[in-house]
Amino acid sequence: MQRCVDCQTPFTWKQINKSVWLAYKPITCPNCGMLHKVQFLSRILASIMMVGPLFVLNFIAPFAGTWSFIISVLLVLPAVLLLLPSIMRYRLA
Ligand SMILES: [Zn+2]
Known part of the structure; x- marks a missing residue:
């Protein structure tokens, strides 16, 4: 998980997810008040991680039944949400 660049205070999952x-x-930063911006590359990566699985699921939808499609979405989306904050990188604004 990303830490504050200045004082090394770790950001929480909730903070990053909200961002x-x-x-x-x-x-x-809750400790020193320094402002951190999302790195450009992380934005692209986050977009790919959110859109990518949906694109793939949409592609396999005609071959899977309705229920297996819904279950796949219900499995993939929380996994992405859970994973995303740990890959996001920030720099000082
Ligand atoms: Zn700090």
Whole structure:
């Protein structure tokens, strides 16, 4: 998980997840108040991780039954949500 670049305070999963869902809103370090912006590469990676599985699922949908499709979506989306904050990287604004 990303730490504050200045004081090494680790950001929480919740903080980073919130930042991602608010269109990559910058994170303020809770300890020293330094503003961190999402790195450009992380934005691209996050977009791929969110859109990629949906694209693949959409592609296999005609071959899978409705239920197996729904179950796949229910498995993939939480996995992406869980994983995303650990791959996001921030730099000082
Ligand atoms: Zn800090």
